[in-house]
Amino acid sequence: GAVVSQHPSRVICKSGTSVKIECRSLDFQATTMFWYRQFPKKSLMLMATSNEGSKATYEQGVEKDKFLINHASLTLSTLTVTSAHPEDSSFYICSAKGQAYLETQYFGPGTRLLVL
Amino acid sequence: AQSVTQLGSHVSVSEGALVLLRCNYSSSVPPYLFWYVQYPNQGLQLLLKYTSAATLVKGINGFEAEFKKSETSFHLTKPSAHMSDAAEYYCAVSDELTGGGNKLTFGTGTQLKVEL
Numbered sequence: 001g002a003v004v005s006q007h008p009s010r011v012i013c014k015s016g017t018s019v020k021i022e023c024r025s026l027d028f029q030a031t032t033m034f035w036y037r038q039f040p041k042k043s044l045m046l047m048a049t050s051n052e053g054s055k056a057t058y059e060q061g062v063e064k065d066k067f068l069i070n071h072a073s074l075t076l077s078t079l080t081v082t083s084a085h086p087e088d089s090s091f092y093i094c095s096a097k098g099q100a101y102l103e104t105q106y107f108g109p110g111t112r113l114l115v116l
Numbered sequence: 117a118q119s120v121t122q123l124g125s126h127v128s129v130s131e132g133a134l135v136l137l138r139c140n141y142s143s144s145v146p147p148y149l150f151w152y153v154q155y156p157n158q159g160l161q162l163l164l165k166y167t168s169a170a171t172l173v174k175g176i177n178g179f180e181a182e183f184k185k186s187e188t189s190f191h192l193t194k195p196s197a198h199m200s201d202a203a204e205y206y207c208a209v210s211d212e213l214t215g216g217g218n219k220l221t222f223g224t225g226t227q228l229k230v231e232l
Binding site: 004006032034042043044046049091093095097103104105106107108109110112 | 148150152157158159160161162165167206210218219220222223224225
């Protein structure tokens with residue numbers, strides 16, 4: 001139980017284009033989803049927290065117009081990197097929290113983004 | 117504010133030897149504590165968690181951790197290392213009282229290397 005998927009697992013795009021990453025909770029309803037960014041050999045940096053049906057809460061220093069987050073249902077959240085640039089290249093990981101174990105986040109497998 | 121300190125960014129053990137990964141936390145309220153493991157190019161997998169029940173917590177793959185309030189520690193141990201344990205390990209803290217939806221604060225990670 002508590003499986004979270006991400007799609008795509010890796011994506012390469014040209015500078016200036018937008019990329020959408022999906023995060024799905026497969027066997028539970030996610031009341032809250034989180035988006036993280038991880039730089040090589042570094043820890044995870046929380047970007048934003050999203051609750052179903054409401055606007056995401058962004059961490060300080062994260063551009064909300066650049067990283068658009070939508071949490072349209074209890075099983076799906078999307079992160080759209082708009083007008084991507086090479087510095088946006090990174091490993092993006094989502095996590096989800098359900099009603100059964102409110103304190104525990106379950107993580108997706110991550111999405112490797114490379115912007116050329 | 118919460119924080120997590122993982123002593124030793126790299127730990128190397130021989131196969132069959134004891135694994136000890138250190139984690140100290142800081143929290144002004146009773147914490148929830150987690151250990152996650154990350155294999156290369158993958159998301160995080162929950163190893164175990166402490167949520168104010170038993171102080172000795174057993175997790176998957178033979179790992180366990182003991183919550184010691186007096187030492188503000190939550191060290192991860194495994195009696196006998198296996199080659200498949202080689203990975204990055206993250207300690208994380210949250211608490212039940214945050215209004216931010218139980219945001220996790222991660223340590224900087226410990227890379228475990230297992231040698232023959």
